Amino acid sequence: MIKLHPFTVIIFSVVLFFxxxxxNHPIYIAFLLVALISSLILLGESKKLKDTLKYSFFTVxxxxxxxxxVSNNGVTVIYAxxxxxxxxxxxxxxxxxxxGIVMGLKLISILLIFVLYGALIDIDDSxxxxxxxxxxxxxxxxxxxxxxHRLRLEIMRVKDVMVLRGAKLNxxxxxxxxxxxxxxxxxxxxxxxxxxxxxxxxLYSRGYGKGKRTLYSKLVxxxxxxxxxxxSLIFFGLFIYGVFTDKGSYSYYPRLESYESKDLxxxxxxxxxxxxxxxxxxxxxxxxxxxYKI
Amino acid sequence: xxxxxxxxxxLIVSLILLFIFYERKHASVKEISLIATLAGLAGIxxxxxxxxxxxxxxxxxxxxxGYVFGPWFGFMVGAVATLVSNSFLGHGPWTPWQMMAWxxxxxxxxxxxxxxxxxxxxxxxxxxxxxxFLFGYIMxxxxxxxxxxxxxxxxxxxTYASSFYFDLMHALGNLGFTFFLGKDFINVLTRFKDRISYxxxxxxxxxx
Numbered sequence: 001m002i003k004l005h006p007f008t009v010i011i012f013s014v015v016l017f018f019x020x021x022x023x024n025h026p027i028y029i030a031f032l033l034v035a036l037i038s039s040l041i042l043l044g045e046s047k048k049l050k051d052t053l054k055y056s057f058f059t060v061x062x063x064x065x066x067x068x069x070v071s072n073n074g075v076t077v078i079y080a081x082x083x084x085x086x087x088x089x090x091x092x093x094x095x096x097x098x099x100g101i102v103m104g105l106k107l108i109s110i111l112l113i114f115v116l117y118g119a120l121i122d123i124d125d126s127x128x129x130x131x132x133x134x135x136x137x138x139x140x141x142x143x144x145x146x147x148x149h150r151l152r153l154e155i156m157r158v159k160d161v162m163v164l165r166g167a168k169l170n171x172x173x174x175x176x177x178x179x180x181x182x183x184x185x186x187x188x189x190x191x192x193x194x195x196x197x198x199x200x201x202x203l204y205s206r207g208y209g210k211g212k213r214t215l216y217s218k219l220v221x222x223x224x225x226x227x228x229x230x231x232s233l234i235f236f237g238l239f240i241y242g243v244f245t246d247k248g249s250y251s252y253y254p255r256l257e258s259y260e261s262k263d264l265x266x267x268x269x270x271x272x273x274x275x276x277x278x279x280x281x282x283x284x285x286x287x288x289x290x291x292y293k294i
Numbered sequence: 295x296x297x298x299x300x301x302x303x304x305l306i307v308s309l310i311l312l313f314i315f316y317e318r319k320h321a322s323v324k325e326i327s328l329i330a331t332l333a334g335l336a337g338i339x340x341x342x343x344x345x346x347x348x349x350x351x352x353x354x355x356x357x358x359x360g361y362v363f364g365p366w367f368g369f370m371v372g373a374v375a376t377l378v379s380n381s382f383l384g385h386g387p388w389t390p391w392q393m394m395a396w397x398x399x400x401x402x403x404x405x406x407x408x409x410x411x412x413x414x415x416x417x418x419x420x421x422x423x424x425x426x427f428l429f430g431y432i433m434x435x436x437x438x439x440x441x442x443x444x445x446x447x448x449x450x451x452x453t454y455a456s457s458f459y460f461d462l463m464h465a466l467g468n469l470g471f472t473f474f475l476g477k478d479f480i481n482v483l484t485r486f487k488d489r490i491s492y493x494x495x496x497x498x499x500x501x502x
Binding site for chain 2: 055067069070107137151
C-alpha cells in the first residue's frame, strides 16, 4: 500500500467531508458517491465497502421514511391524507422524497470518506504524528487501544479461575447466569485498575514527563505529499469560493429546481483536483514506477 | 445557512479546545493510566451487549468514573472510550457527537459528585436514567440537523419521537446497571482515587 504522510490524508479527507456536507446538488452527490465507491474498489477495500453499505442501510431507510413524513414544504403532492395531531396535515410530496433520497446518498458518501481515510492512513504513523503535538492525548489513546486487547485476555483468565472455583457460567436461567458473571466483572475492574497503576509506575520510573519527548521514528514528507496537499488546498479554495458566491447550490423546496449549467460547470471544475488526487493514489498503488518516482 | 456544517465545525472546534485544555492540565501519568483503563473498559463493554439494541454499560461506567474522579476525568473517559471503541466498531460522522455526548455525561456526573457528596442509590439511578434519554437526544440532534429539512418544531418532534424506544432501552439499561452495580463500583473506584491522591500535612501538626 502507498505510504502517505498523515497530514496529507487528514487534509484530503476533511476537505472532502466539508464539501459533501455543504453541497446538496443531487448530481454532485451521486457523482462523488460513484467516485468514492470506485476508488475504494480500486484500492482493494471492497469488503469494508460492503460492510459499510450494510451497516448504513438502516439509517438510510430511516432518513427516507422520516423526510417525506415530516416535510410539508413541497408543492407536488403525491398523497394527501387526514389531519393528525402534532404533525398537522399529512401529505407526501415528491420534493420531500427526492430530498430524502439525496440525503441517504449523502450519508453513505460521508461514511465512505471514513472508510477511505482508514484505508489511506497508517495508524502507527498517525500516532507518531499526533504524539509530537499532543503527547498526553496520544498516550491516553494508545494505552486505551492496548488495554482493550489486554482486557480480553484478562476476562478469559478470570473466567477460567472462576470456573475452577465452581462458578456455573452456563446456567439456563438468565438471572442466575448474570449473578454468576457479576463477580467476574468486578474482579476484572479491580485487576485492570491495579494493572493501570503498575503501568503508570513503570512509565514514571522510565522518566515519562521529564523533559522533551524523543521521537522513535521520523516521518518523511515525500513529493507526493506535496502534490496531494496542494491539490487538496486548491479544492478547498474552490469550495470556499463556491460557498461565498453561492455557486453550485440547489434548492428542493418549494419545487425541484432545474439544473443550471453554470452550477454543473463549477461543480465539475471543483471536482477535478479531487479526482486527480484519487487517480494519483490509485496510480501509486498500481505502478511501482510512479510510486518510487514521487 | 447550512446548520449541519456549522454544528459540526462548532463541535470539532470545541472538542479540540477541550483536548488542548487536557494537554495543558498536566495530568499525572497515573491519572492518564486510569483514564485509559476506564475508557478501555467502557469501550469494550459496548461489544458484548451489541445484540441488545442500545443496552450497554458504557454510559454507566462513564458516569461513575466522572462521579468519583471529577468532571474533567469523566469527560476524558467518555470521549476517549468513544474514539477508541469506534475504531473497532466503525467511525462515522456520529463519532464527534458521541464523544461529546458521553463526555458530557461524565462531566455532569463529576459536577453531581461535587455538589452531592453522598447521593442515595435512587438519586444516582435517576441521574443515569435521565442520561439515557439525553444521550439519545444529543445523537438525534445531528441526525435532525444533517438530514432533515425543514428544521422546524414539527420535524424535530417527529425525529425525536421516532427514537423514543431506543432511548428508553438505553435509559432502562442504565437504570439496571446503576441500581445493581453502582454502589460496589463506586467503592472500588473511590479506593483507587485514594491511592493516587495524597494530602500534605502541615509541618506544624507533625511537630506538635
